[in-house]
Amino acid sequence: xxxxxxxxxxxxxxxxxxxxxxxxxxxxxxxxxxxxxxxxxxxxxxxxxxxxxxxxxxxxxxxxxxxxxxxxxxxxxxxxxxxxxxxxxxxxxxxxxxxxxxxxxxxxxxxxxxxxxxxxxxxxxxxxxxxxxxxxxxxxxxxxxxxxxxxxxxxxxxxxxxxxxxxxxxxxxxxxxxxxxxxxxxxxxxxxxxxxxxxxxxxxxxxxxxxxxxxxxxxxxxxxxxxxxxxxxxxxxxxxxxxxxxxxxxxxxxxxxxxxxxx
Numbered sequence: 482x483x484x485x486x487x488x489x490x491x492x493x494x495x496x497x498x499x500x501x502x503x504x505x506x507x508x509x510x511x512x513x514x515x516x517x518x519x520x521x522x523x524x525x526x527x528x529x530x531x532x533x534x535x536x537x538x539x540x541x542x543x544x545x546x547x548x549x550x551x552x553x554x555x556x557x558x559x560x561x562x563x564x565x566x567x568x569x570x571x572x573x574x575x576x577x578x579x580x581x582x583x584x585x586x587x588x589x590x591x592x593x594x595x596x597x598x599x600x601x602x603x604x605x606x607x608x609x610x611x612x613x614x615x616x617x618x619x620x621x622x623x624x625x626x627x628x629x630x631x632x633x634x635x636x637x638x639x640x641x642x643x644x645x646x647x648x649x650x651x652x653x654x655x656x657x658x659x660x661x662x663x664x665x666x667x668x669x670x671x672x673x674x675x676x677x678x679x680x681x682x683x684x685x686x687x688x689x690x691x692x693x694x695x696x697x698x699x700x701x702x703x704x705x706x707x708x709x710x711x712x713x714x715x716x717x718x719x720x721x722x723x724x725x726x727x728x729x730x731x732x733x734x735x736x737x738x739x740x741x742x743x744x
Contacts, residue, residue, distance in 0.1 A: 488516075489515055489516030490515055490516065490731040490732075491512065491515040491516045491517035491727075491730065491731055491735075492516035492517075492735075493516070493670075493735050494512075494516070494517040494518065494670045494671060494730075494735055495517070495518045495520055495663075495668060495669050495670050495671075496512055496517050496518070496519055496520065496669070496670065496671045496672075496673065496730070497520045497522055497660070497664070497669050497671070497672040497673065498512070498519050498520065498521045498522070498673055499522065499523065499524040499525070499672070499673055499674070499675060499679045499682070499683070500523055500524075500525065500556065500675060500679070501521055501523035501526075502523075502560055502563070503563070503585070503588040503589050504556050504559070504560075504581075504584065504585040504588055505521050505523065506521075506588075507584065507588055507723070508673070508723055508727075509521055511723060511724070511727055512727065515727060515731060520660065520663070520669060522656050522657075522660045523654050524653065524654055524656065524679055524682035524683065524686065525557070525651055525652065525653060525654060525676075525678050525679055525682055526557075526560075526651075526652055526654045527557050527560055527561055527564075527625075527648075527649035527650065527651060527652070528649065528650045528651075528652045529649070529650070530626065530647045530648060530649055530650065531626070531647070531650070532647060535646055535647070536565075536646055536647070536648055539621055539623070539644055539646040540565055540567050540568075542621070542644075543567060543568070543569060543570075543573065543621055544567070544568035544569075544570065545570075546570040546572050546573060547619060548573050548619050548620060548621045548644075549572075549573065549574065549614075549618040549619050549620065550573065550574050550575070550576055550610065550614075550618055550619075550620045550621070551569060551573055551574070551575045551576070551620075551621045551623070552575075552576045552578075552606060552610070552620060552621070552622045552623070552632055553575060553576065553577050553578065553582055553586060553623060554578040554582065554603055554606070554622075554623075554624060554628065554632065555578070555582060555625060555628075555676065556581055556582050556584075556585035556675075556676075557625065557649060557651060557678075558582070558623050558624070558625070558648050558649070559582065559585040559586050559588075559589060559591070560585075560649075561623070561648045561649045562589075562591070562623070562648075563589045569591055569592075574594035574595065575591055575592065575593050575594055575595075576593075576594065576595040576596070576606055576609075576610060577593050577595070577596050578596075578597065578601055578602065578603065578605075578606050579596060579597070579601035579700070579721040579722075580596060580601075580720070580721055580722035580723070581675060581699060581721060581722065581723060582596075583596050584722075584723060595609065595610070595613070597609050601700065601702065601721045602702060603628075603629075603631040603632040603635075604631055604632075604635065606632060607631070607632050607635035607636055607639075608635075610636065610641075611635070611636065611639045611641075614641070617640045617641055617642060618641050618642070619641075619642045619644075620636055620641050620642065620643045620644070621643075621644050621646065622636070622643055622644065622645045622646070623646055623648040624645060624646070624647060624648065625647070625648065625649055625650065625651055626647050626649070626650045626651070627650075627651060630645050632645075633645035651678050653681075653682045653685065653686070654682075655686065656686055661686065661687065664687045664690060664694070665687065665689045665690070665691070666691075667691040667693060667694060667736075669694060670693075670694065670695065670735060670736055671694065671695035671696075671697055671716075671730050671736075672687075672690075672694065672695070672696050672697070673697055673699070673726060673730075674696055674697060674698045674699065674703055674704075674707050674712070674714065675699045675703065675726075676699075676703060676706070677703065677706030677707070677709070677710065680698075680703070680706055680707035680710040680712045681710045683696070683710075683712055684710050684711055684712045693736035694736065695715050695716050695730060695733060695736060696712060696713065696714050696715050696716070697714070697715070697716035697717075697718070697726055697729055697730050698714045698716070698717050698718065698726075699718050699721055699722070699723070699725075699726045700717070700718050700719075700720060700721035700722075700725075700726075701717060702721065703721070704717045716729045716730055716733065717729065
């Protein structure tokens with residue numbers, strides 16, 4: 482007979498999932514399979530780019546097969562692609578910056594050809610693409626308004642023809658009063674921190690997080706971003722994947738809220 486604690490290591494946990502959409506649904510399902518109660522509360526969403534015409538032209542060219550590669554550096558970019566019903570022809574390969582972004586792409590039906598082996602950053606993705614492609618290629622780089630064009634610059638310096646297009650602006654999504662109360666009174670046992678933007682919203686929207694609440698970052702890079710945002714991370718996944726993040730939380734004992742410990 483299997484050990485139920487091994488099968489359901491997160492029994493009794495209530496865990497905040499900070500993104501909605503297909504990706505958020507997938508994370509919630511993974512948490513449920515381990516016994517947790519997921520609380521899906523999107524803290525960030527995308528707003529329209531200030532240059533919609535440029536994005537429309539780029540997506541039209543993408544659908545027409547004009548690009549050899551499409552680079553995707555965030556799960557939010559996938560939300561934008563899904564909302565625009567972006568068509569990626571078979572001849573165009575997709576590079577995802579990390580497993581989280583790759584999973585988001587796959588969740589809505591896009592095929593991923595490349596994820597950096599080690600460095601899950603724009604620079605790491607550029608380095609691997611440059612190593613793969615000796616000949617100049619036509620590349621579409623979709624990015625957020627706040628992202629520095631590191632990827633595009635490195636690819637252009639290596640001789641590739643890059644269209645760097647702003648796909649969206651990141652905006653905070655205010656949570657309900659109930660979720661804010663649940664975080665502040667310790668009813669939420671863990672909060673998943675999946676990006677620097679999420680870390681900033683957690684810091685801003687939940688100024689009073691109990692010390693017992695686990696703040697779990699999806700990899701060292703996100704942990705560093707959270708630190709810059711002034712958020713004290715307690716758990717860091719060793720890889721930038723949802724499975725690694727959930728594993729990292731699962732290795733901890735269910736924390737008790739301060740009010741539950743009071744006599």
